[in-house]
Amino acid sequence: MPDVAGDNTGDSLYDQGMTIRRAVLGNAHVDRANAGVTDLTRDFQELITRYAWGSIWTRPGLDRRSRSMITLTALIARGHHEELAMHLRAARTNGLTDDEIKEVILQSAIYCGVPDANTAFRVAQTVLSEPVPTEEQS
Known part of the structure; x- marks a missing residue:
């Protein structure tokens, strides 16, 4: 390509x-x-x-799971909802479970604010209800 x-x-x-x-x-x-x-x-x-x-993203200091958690938190804090949706999907690709994503959002409620976490949960509810794409679809 x-x-x-x-x-x-x-x-x-x-x-x-x-x-x-x-x-x-x-x-x-x-x-x-x-x-x-x-x-x-x-x-x-x-x-x-x-x-x-x-x-x-290619640096050896953090694995992709950690980078995804950090990215989700930053996007929640800044209110970047379209990017949040995209990176919620990416977080799953990087091995985060839905429960781990939930924990990231809960942690973000304390440090980023409850309204931001509330919106993040709404976005996550939509995204995480989508089927996980197979390798052929991604």
Whole structure:
């Protein structure tokens, strides 16, 4: 599958980022995101792939489960509900159980605020009721 700009082949940071992005978010999500890239958003998508996924998510200091827990908490705190839904799915891919996700949201209620956790539970209720995609669907 070609990358966003078609000219990043051989860029190891970008390639690593795309590999982990696909592993965590699934091929279907990444393909949809890439299909929606425009001249306006291309540089931003490349930045996310290279630095968020290629530089941070590939670091050896934390496993993917831990990174997912941290990401969920940050998204709850900042009220980024669309990203929260996406990363709830990713958290499952990274091995978090629904009970562990619940605990992350409960912990967030104390440190981020009850209204934020309330919204997070609403988003999680919708997302976690979706069937877990199989490998062919992701």
